[in-house]
Amino acid sequence: MALTPEQEAVKRASQKGQKALAELDRSTLRKLQDLYGVAMEDIRQALIAVAGSAGMIGISNMGLILMQIRSRLENVSAERNHMLDQGLTKAAEIGTTPFVTTVPPATLQEVRSEAVQYVRDFAGTDKLKLSDRIWRIDRHAQEIVEQSVRNSVMRGQGASQAASDFLARGIPVPAEIGLAQKAATATEIGKTVETHLLTGKGTPVDNAMRVMRTEINRSHTRAYQQGAAADPASVGTRFLLSPRHPRVDICDMHARANLFGLGAGVYPHGRSPLPAHPNTLSFEVIVYRDEVSAADRQGKQTVIEFLEKVPSKDRKGILGANKNEAFEAGKLTKGMVRSRWGDVRRRIGWQEDYRDTVSRRHFNQRVTFPDGVPELRIKGNRLTETQIASLTGAPDGAKIKMDPYGDGPTLRISHPFYAHDSKRSFIRTEGGGMALSNDLLMLNHKKAPRGLGLRIFTTQALQAKELGFESIEIFAARGQGMNGYHTWPQYGANAKLPKDILELLPDGLKGATDLLELVKTEAGRAFWREEGYSIECSFDLTEGSRSWQQLIKQVTAKKISLKKWTGLI
Known part of the structure; x- marks a missing residue:
């Protein structure tokens, strides 16, 4: 439904209020900077006056200048606090102005007063109230300025004594001692104080500006929220x-x-998180109420x-x-x-996460099951979402469904990193054990990060071994866009070498009887890349198997780590 004219007017007034608060923020921070700037100029003039014609601040007059600086900073604090009081009151007024036609004046007056008091009583996650933050700013300013003056004076005093010793011995004063003497001049002390007081993040003026902005905004926000809550249509x-x-x-x-x-x-x-920080x-x-749609609900x-x-x-x-x-x-x-x-x-x-960047970003088993989590049981125990995700090796963001066309339990995995939907099925071995079958895995190499396939398979192998599977069965294909025949053996998948391949082996490779023996050497890998073809392979999940040794070798060489807190695969 359309808003009433009164409600539209409140919306327009709210936009004006936002601009008014932004202007209040700018003008207040500008005045605050000017206030500290004037104070710094007063401190500089006090330094010059105390230094006298010699231009130096000595230990004998350090107490006097510190007293004068302390007094000037106390005046700054009082003026700044007055400025803050005015800002809080003005911000609360801006916050309630949009509701002057929809909320009774007495209610808005109460809202404004409550907003200012709310700011003064509010304690953040650090348990500090506004008065605590102001006290910290003032203490920081006193400490950092006094320490700057003391350090400069002591440095200059030490340098002066050293210079006198050199001159007494008829030795020219080194340049670095002359520079150290200069640190105690009124001009140099003024520069040091200005840097520590006004320049950069974390200085007293920076902290004061942050508190001023935060609390003025808090006053406006509280007043606006309470004014809105008093409008029965909201x-x-x-x-x-x-x-x-x-x-x-x-x-x-x-x-x-x-x-x-x-x-x-x-x-x-009453539930808004503003101000968030x-x-x-x-x-x-x-x-x-009329702005909330069915889609919102x-x-x-x-x-x-x-x-x-x-x-x-x-x-x-x-x-x-x-x-x-x-x-x-x-x-x-x-x-x-x-x-x-x-x-x-x-x-x-x-604990610290030792995984590599790609594993940390993409392998947290954050997948979805559009048709619901399939009921898969291993040795009578139903697999969890995380176990299913790990068995498929699916990267974060994948969608997993039961494939209705498989002969047995088959999972279909969709992800932008895949060129085609990937498939996993569960089969029985000849000995009656369990095997996981990687029926299809083709990556979209334009989108998938490097090393994704190795991480997918390693994730599968770790979970399958933990659940008691004996092996992972793989059809290592060679064809257009498919190089599994060459890749899978490097990951530990093995197969007996066919007779025709055995007959082609050159002298240096004779004696190899399976793929893992063949790909141990560069010559063997080159031979298989050239002469090999699609072949049925199996990854032996037995602890310490040659398959595991080859997989660990690959993962280590590519500096991949999939276990969060051990740094190992």
Whole structure:
């Protein structure tokens, strides 16, 4: 349904409010920089005055200059705090302005007062309130400036004493001592103080700007949220990314996930994650009941479901590198998404992931079963989703279905990395044991990363061995686009050499009776590449078999590691 004229007016006023807050942010930060800049100029003039005609700050007058600097910084703190008070009040006013026609004035006044107090009482994950953060900024400024002055004065004093000793002995003063003496001049101390106070990330002025922006935005957000909640026709607010959003982070999840069935980035009143992190300038806009569609309601998803559909690069930006690794390892739960990595690490008992990059990115058994998880049993035990995924060797993002056309239990695997759907089936050996059959595996080499086939097969072999399979049966084909006849033996698949091949063996290769013996040497591999053809092969899953030895040799040579915490295959 269409919005009412009053609701449309609220939307327009919300956009104006966003621009007004952005302007408040710019002007406040500019004034804050000017405030610290003026203070720095006062400190510079105080240094010059104390230094006198000699231009040097000595130990005897260091106490005086430190007292003057301390006094100037205290004045800065008072002026900055007044500026912050004004910013919080103005931001809350901007936040409630869109609702002046839909919410009673007395309610909006109460909302504004509550928003400012909310900011003052709010404690982050580090348990610090606004007053704590301000105190830390001031303490940091005092400590870093006083330490800069002390270090410079002491360095210059030591250099002066050294220079006097050289001159007393009639030795020219070395250039480096002259430079050290210069460190104690009023000019050089002023430069040092300015660098530590004003320049770069993590300085007191940088920290003050971050707190100012974060808390002013928090005041606006709280006021807007409470004003929207007071409108009976609304259901929540939509999280909007800042126009100056520089890169993918947690805000992208907040803006794109449909966690409540109200649409992407829409949160019921009281459930919004904004502000998502310090120094953010994101906004929200009211959402009315009539704006929520049936598709929005049907598209409701969990945080984990959302993250599973996000490209790995974006998910890494949202979660951070460490939490993304934990997610891909299947260890990150919903409640850990916004937690600090140190807390998550302790909760899951995290160990370093030793896998190579391709294995880490594509082999976490994150597959889907469009027709449901097939009921496959080995020795009476039903296979889990992870075991089925591993038996197929499927990379993340694959779709696995039961193939209705197979003679026995057959799995069909679809993935963009495959040139054709891949197939796996389960058969009985002559001795009554179990064997896994790789019926078809053809990669799309334009899309698949290098070494994908070896990782697929190694994943299969590890899982099949663990489940008690005796072998993996493979048709190693030679033909258009198919080079399995040459590749599979290098992975450990073996077969008796046919009679016609034995008759063709040159003198240096005579005595080889199977493929693994033949491909041990470069000459044997070259011969088979030239003379070989499609052949039925078998990989012996017995511990320590020649098949395993050949596979381990290949994996080691290519520096592939598929086991997360041992560094081995």
